[in-house]
Amino acid sequence: MLCFSLRREMACWMWTLLLCVLLVVSGAMAAAPRKPVDVPFGRNYAPTWAFDHIKYYNGGSEIQLYLDKYTGTGFQSKGSYLFGHFCMQIKMVAGDSAGTVTAFYLSSQNSEHDEIDFEFLGNRTGQPYIVQTNVFTGGKGDREQRHYLWFDPTSAYHSYCILWNLYQIVFFVDDVPIRLFKNSKDLGVRYPFDQPMKVYSSLWNADDWATRGGLEKTDWSKAPFVASYKGFHIDGCEASVEAKFCVSQGKRWWDQKDFQDLDGFQYRRLRWVHTKYTIYNYCTDRVRYSTISPECKRNRDI
Numbered sequence: 601m602l603c604f605s606l607r608r609e610m611a612c613w614m615w616t617l618l619l620c621v622l623l624v625v626s627g628a629m630a631a632a633p634r635k636p637v638d639v640p641f642g643r644n645y646a647p648t649w650a651f652d653h654i655k656y657y658n659g660g661s662e663i664q665l666y667l668d669k670y671t672g673t674g675f676q677s678k679g680s681y682l683f684g685h686f687c688m689q690i691k692m693v694a695g696d697s698a699g700t701v702t703a704f705y706l707s708s709q710n711s712e713h714d715e716i717d718f719e720f721l722g723n724r725t726g727q728p729y730i731v732q733t734n735v736f737t738g739g740k741g742d743r744e745q746r747h748y749l750w751f752d753p754t755s756a757y758h759s760y761c762i763l764w765n766l767y768q769i770v771f772f773v774d775d776v777p778i779r780l781f782k783n784s785k786d787l788g789v790r791y792p793f794d795q796p797m798k799v800y801s802s803l804w805n806a807d808d809w810a811t812r813g814g815l816e817k818t819d820w821s822k823a824p825f826v827a828s829y830k831g832f833h834i835d836g837c838e839a840s841v842e843a844k845f846c847v848s849q850g851k852r853w854w855d856q857k858d859f860q861d862l863d864g865f866q867y868r869r870l871r872w873v874h875t876k877y878t879i880y881n882y883c884t885d886r887v888r889y890s891t892i893s894p895e896c897k898r899n900r901d902i
């Protein structure tokens with residue numbers, strides 16, 4: 601009898617364990633974007649300016665951007681895209697990077713432009729980088745968030761991804777969502793949906809604002825400043841610059857239900873980042889903004 605009930609208890613326990621494992625696995629998998637595919641730089645990108653400040657390694661599978669007192673440099677995607685998944689692996693400027701900004705962003709090319717920004721603000725040796733994100737819709741930005749990272753972004757490559765579809769924009773750092781911007785059209789907030797964007801990246805001097813609000817200046821005796829890149833993954837709906845919709849809309853993986861919202865696991869990680877690493881959030885800045893943007897509540901940013 602004892603044996604019987606013990607066995608039953610064991611079985612019950614095993615089932616519970618299995619259920620837990622299944623829940624965790626499905627919870628973790630539900631909305632994790634597809635794994636980025638590493639391709640050489642030239643497949644998706646071309647230099648924009650100061651071509652001689654970009655260096656290529658291993659057939660262009662890895663590149664380095666150089667910033668010196670003469671110029672920074674940058675590159676852009678060959679194609680324009682309406683929605684997709686865009687990733688880059690970046691190793692930020694090591695050592696004294698104060699005053700430098702490394703950027704990775706999507707932008708449309710017209711006057712009332714849309715833009716989705718990652719900006720990495722350098723710092724003095726040993727002091728923490730800041731990742732600043734912003735979203736412009738119809739030419740209006742002023743939606744900055746600033747976070748510290750939970751690792752040193754200069755010591756190794758880390759992956760930075762933007763997922764953009766009709767429902768949400770998600771900024772990922774190593775698969776951790778650090779920022780969510782949901783489509784809040786119903787609240788009267790413009791959302792980027794009909795202007796194709798190109799992907800850009802650049803390294804430049806911004807010592808008038810980047811580090812401690814401009815107090816720390818770029819130390820040119822430490823130049824050149826070098827940021828390294830690999831990955832160059834783009835999985836987007838390629839469109840002509842004038843296109844108003846994406847031909848394959850609704851049929852791509854990022855259009856599907858799993859990617860229309862974060863899952864519970866991702867919300868928990870987003871909250872972890874926001875609780876532990878937030879330096880600034882426009883959603884809580886009552887000094888700069890007398891009225892808080894309607895999308896803030898929806899984004900669960902507060």
Ligand SMILES: *[C@@H]1O[C@H](CO)[C@@H](O)[C@H](O)[C@H]1NC(C)=O
Pocket residue numbers: 721722723724727728729730810811812813
């Ligand atoms: C640079 O380091 C200082 C001191 O630790 C810190 O206050 C600041 O947030 C850091 N980052 C930037 C980009 O200013």
